[in-house]
Amino acid sequence: MSAQTYGRAFALMREAAGEAWGEYTRHAFVEGLRDGALAREAFLHYLRQDYVFLIHFSRAWALAVVKSETHAEMLGAVATVNALVAEEMQLHVGICEAAGIPQEELFATPERAENLAYTRYVLEAGYSGDLLDLLAALAPCVMGYGEIGARLGVEKTSETYADWIGTYAGDGYQGDCAAVGQLLDSALERRLGKDFETSPRFATLCDKFRTATELEVNFWQMGLTP
Numbered sequence: 001m002s003a004q005t006y007g008r009a010f011a012l013m014r015e016a017a018g019e020a021w022g023e024y025t026r027h028a029f030v031e032g033l034r035d036g037a038l039a040r041e042a043f044l045h046y047l048r049q050d051y052v053f054l055i056h057f058s059r060a061w062a063l064a065v066v067k068s069e070t071h072a073e074m075l076g077a078v079a080t081v082n083a084l085v086a087e088e089m090q091l092h093v094g095i096c097e098a099a100g101i102p103q104e105e106l107f108a109t110p111e112r113a114e115n116l117a118y119t120r121y122v123l124e125a126g127y128s129g130d131l132l133d134l135l136a137a138l139a140p141c142v143m144g145y146g147e148i149g150a151r152l153g154v155e156k157t158s159e160t161y162a163d164w165i166g167t168y169a170g171d172g173y174q175g176d177c178a179a180v181g182q183l184l185d186s187a188l189e190r191r192l193g194k195d196f197e198t199s200p201r202f203a204t205l206c207d208k209f210r211t212a213t214e215l216e217v218n219f220w221q222m223g224l225t226p
């Protein structure tokens, strides 16, 4: 799999993020999912926080509907809102229930600062900017998990977290990443032109992408410290 799979803008932004990208996609938490060495307690703590994360992340994708300028953009954003609320959040409820954590407890999870920092950063990018600012802040989350899932699907040496890995390695999620990559490319072309990477605005969008990537690194780190 090449970085280009998720579109031209993503490949450029990923490159511009430098070392932060590898720190995110090859974090110790990720390697623990790969070889099964991640403590169950850390995984469940991560899932509880991630449930809260997904609530705010759904709000950010709903804001992408608000900031859309075409029907195609609205369709792309609304498909992601639905996938998040109807599928991914539901998945977390199921895994946590099976582990003895009832849904009411999940809803009442106190939000960790690393979690709050990340989602409110993304929301603020959308509130004060346009669809491009918002998508640049949203992209590391979507494509990063796509890259992690695709790699772990091939490199995993344990079945302990195979369900989690399978969710992101599967064709369904990989297709979602390709669709978001296309949405990002076409939104950039519409607003900045075909050669969007030569626009001064592209550098500021790369900065947002890198900041969100660094916030993903902090989120994994939080996962290791229940």
Ligand SMILES: Cc1ncc(C[n+]2csc(CCO)c2C)c(N)n1
Pocket: 050, 053, 057, 080, 083, 084, 088, 141, 142, 145, 176, 216, 219
């Ligand atoms: C901290 C954190 N970062 C990324 C994801 C992955 N993720 C978030 S929203 C979404 C669907 C949007 O296409 C996916 C796959 C996560 N669960 N938690």
